Amino acid sequence: MSFRERLQSWRYNLVPDHLVGEILTKRWTDNAIPFLALVVTLASFGSIIPGFFKLNALQESTRQLGEFSMVVTGMTVVMLGGGIDLSVGSIFALSCFSAVYVFFILEQSIWLAMAASLATGLIFGAINGYLVGYLRLRAFLTTLVTFIFGRALFDILVTTYAADVQLSTATSDVLDFIGDSTFWGLSVSVWLAIILAIVTHIALTRSRPGWHVLAVGGSRRSAHNAGIRVRRTVFMTYVFSGFCSSIGGFLIACRLSGAGPGTGLNLEIMALTAAVVGGVSLGGGRGSVIKGLMGAIIVLTMTNGLIRLGYGTGTNQMVLGIMLAAAVTIDIRWLKNRHKVLNEVYVAPVYLKMGETQSAVPGSGTPYELDNRLSAADHIGLGELEGPEDVILDRDDHLYCGTRHGEIVRFFAPDYVKSEVFAHIGGFPLGLAFDKTGNLISCVGAMGLYSVSPQREVKRLTAETARSWTSIVDDARLRDPNDCDIAPDGRIYFTDSTKRYDAHDWALDSIENRATGRLLVYDPRDGSTKTLLDGYRYTNGVCMAHDGKSLFFAESWACRVHRYWLEGPKAGTAECVIRDMPGYPDNINRASDGNYWMAWLGMRTPSFDLSLRHPDMRKRMTRRLPQDEWLFPNINTGGVVKFTEKGGIVEALGDLSGDAHPMVTSMREHRGYLFVGGILNNRVGRYKISGADPNWTSPASYWGAKP
Amino acid sequence: MNAIGWLNLRSLNQEGIVFAIAVVLFVAAAIGLPGFIDPNNLVAIVRSVSVLGILALGMAVVIIGRGIDLSAVAIMAMSVAWYLQLLNTGTSDGLAFAYVVAGVLAIGLLNGFLVAYADVPAIFVTLATGSFVFGYVRSQLITQDAVPVPQGHWVELLGGLRFLDIPIEVFVFAGLAFLFFLFLRYTKWGRYIYFAGDNPVAARNIGIPVRPMLVLRYVLSAFVALIAGLLTASSLHSINTRVVNSTLLYDIVLVAVIGGIGLSGGRGGVRNVLVGAALIGILLNAMTIIDIPLLYQNLIKAAILLGAIIVDGIINPRDEQTAQQGDI
Structure with missing residues (x-):
């Protein structure tokens, strides 16, 4: 690391610039000036005039x-x-x-x-x-x-x-x-x-x-x-x-x-x-x-x-x-x-040097090498949907996905042509998961963790966690609950991607790159919410391991996947299993062969990686340029990656045409097909996976065969 | 029925009504009050409203541009008091006058700057600067409430000037009124004031320099106040700074508003000032002849001003949909 970069990292990572913006968001700053004036007035007159306080x-x-x-x-x-x-x-x-x-x-x-x-x-x-x-x-x-x-x-x-x-x-x-x-x-x-x-x-x-x-x-x-x-x-x-x-x-x-x-x-x-x-x-x-x-x-x-x-x-x-x-x-x-x-002052970028990565260019011969398989996927609900961030299927093969309009839409099996609004929530439903009794659990952007019963009753499970002692912005509130998954004992593990921005400002969070993402757990038995891990760069997808003893979660802006142990000797600790990927990971879900699917919402670019090493440049950019001229992470190309429990990469699927699935935020395997969703997409894709178990379903994998 | 009533009221011209009232009052006073119709008294009426009218001219320009200048009386009294104080302590006339002109200019600029560029409501700016001007000059620059004009100074001589037995301030008032009339009616900048007062945003959008014009109006008003102050000092041979705490300021607003210059801006002209001044002049003179004590005169003037504002509010009504937030 050059001396200049070291200075930059000290300057931008150790000086808490972001606190200025956070303090300014407080209503009480309105009172600060008059209060200061009061103190100054009393002090000055009190010291000038003898016996003022008599x-x-x-x-x-x-x-x-x-x-x-x-x-x-x-x-x-x-x-x-x-x-x-x-x-x-x-x-x-x-x-x-x-x-x-x-x-x-x-x-x-x-x-x-x-x-x-x-x-x-x-x-x-x-x-x-x-x-x-x-x-x-x-x-x-x-x-x-x-x-x-x-x-x-x-x-x-x-x-x-x-x-x-x-x-x-x-x-x-x-x-x-x-x-x-x-x-x-x-x-x-x-x-x-x-x-x-x-x-x-x-x-x-x-x-x-x-x-x-x-x-x-x-x-x-x-x-x-x-x-x-x-x-x-x-x-x-x-x-x-x-x-x-x-x-x-x-x-x-x-x-x-x-x-x-x-x-x-x-x-x-x-x-x-x-x-x-x-x-x-x-x-x-x-x-x-x-x-x-x-x-x-x-x-x-x-x-x-x-x-x-x-x-x-x-x-x-x-x-x-x-x-x-x-x-x-x-x-x-x-x-x-x-x-x-x-x-002007709220966005306070930090310094980060991203690690060297393997190429994902087609023909590069790396395990990350993208191909064009996803462009051949069938489409479901083309033009009817806006923003299916996550997709999930129930035991009866019906397909559910959230939309930008604050609804969860259900497409009926077997052809997924007919659809209905399953439930209206009001916020943007992101991550989805079914619990043991068939309730649909959803992370709703900027709102919290919600549950929709099979009878379509919408219930809020949690919208806040314990507040940390040193926080200035209210970090008890869940600002960007992103994805969730459920442990065999019924506890719901979910991520809250950032403390500093609302869900729709995720791009600002990527530019700032400050590590404020969290992993939390909601316990339905006593209704409590606890923060398990804190300080990740945009925690995103969560997936319970096949044995239910650990979970994987994605750290988007750092391009890493971590494993958090629920049981065993490492219980309560996290370890990094995949680092320095060429893409930004999003949701993670189980695959039928014992591995895991991971969505890439976008690909790293040398220019954005370089900008991460220049926080001063990003700061100037957010202050002086209109937003549509900012440098953002590239989300025009995404993909789906399969990885093993140890973190090895099995294969990568992509859409090189960029027409059907440029940005992938979620995928779910069901009866030999892969259902693909994207938060900015207008469809759900269905891709036939060659060699996959045609009877494997996610609900059965989690909760056993149909009772 | 009601709607027709409103309509009729709106179609009535306030200036016309006030003029009619003034005439009626004049006739009534001429018949009922001994000595009212006497030429000397008539000259006294015109003379008494001259200073008021001059101040009202400055106020009118500001009000037409959708503002108000509550610091006018403070500027009038304090600038002249400071000038006379400087003369009395031996400063040369030219230098003293230069100081005062600079001071008046500075206050006008400050008013204009705060209103135009800091977007502070005119009413608060001028209330604050009025208080500041009075307080600063009274506590720092002069030593007593009343400052006399030095013997034989031109200000004193000015007071003695007569032309056709009519005191000089009447001519000054007439001359200024004519100048303001020309300015408002026939110059580009005068017309801009109406545009800016009627709809400041639209005026700005079509390229009128709304902000510099605002500053100009307050500077103009400040200099008009200085002229009025000099005339006051010339006729009284001194200036009493207590006038700042009197109701003179409200008389000025009264003259402008009662003459038909709408407080919401964009309407009125020099003629309205003349009509308003005539009515108030006759009224004050009549009350003095009837020997109503000053305190009661204040009460009556306040009641009339209140009535004028209520009528103004009815003729130029505001409603919940169009009223601007913070427009107080």
């Missing part, structure tokens, strides 16, 4: 935070629903005034004051909701106008009644408690804010109205077409926002025992900035209460911190303006480009 100072600022975060929670819900509420400052101020008026001037009980305050918020919110939700006016301008309206009203009221409030002698223990005391170390406003946040969070994530809000925000049109009452949902978000702001207003009325011209001033831009800085997306559908709260803490810390640092008038507005512009821009750019970045 209890007294915290007590006062947390009270403010409690009120503010309620307003932000309301704003968050409105924004999640795809709107915006700029009138929160006015609602806050008017609710505060309502409470003050009822308590100090009318000298009613504090509870009545609270009711008045909440009613003010609900009514104001309902007006906003009616205008934006039912009349469908533009949220921004409409709430801007109701904000001016409310503010003008508040200014009039406050100037009219300010003196009366000052002269009032009304007092209340409850008011003092809410305004000044603490309960288990936290002020009432903080407790209320926490409760409100938790309730809102649960409502948004776990209740029907909450889902409706997110659906409307995510896509108003789709929500409308799905029958969600969009207008009412939007209306309710504004009512909720009014409600939240009014609680905040009531709390500040208790804290300050009055209302002044400054009450709720600039609150709307602060709340908006908080929500956006926290990561609640404009236009709706993305965000959470927690994000809103993070934003609230950041904004309040910033503004309060700047005041305490003694910066003059206007600094707050300046900082809010910068924060708002930056956060909105980042939010929009991030939303717009995230999937682009993800596409």
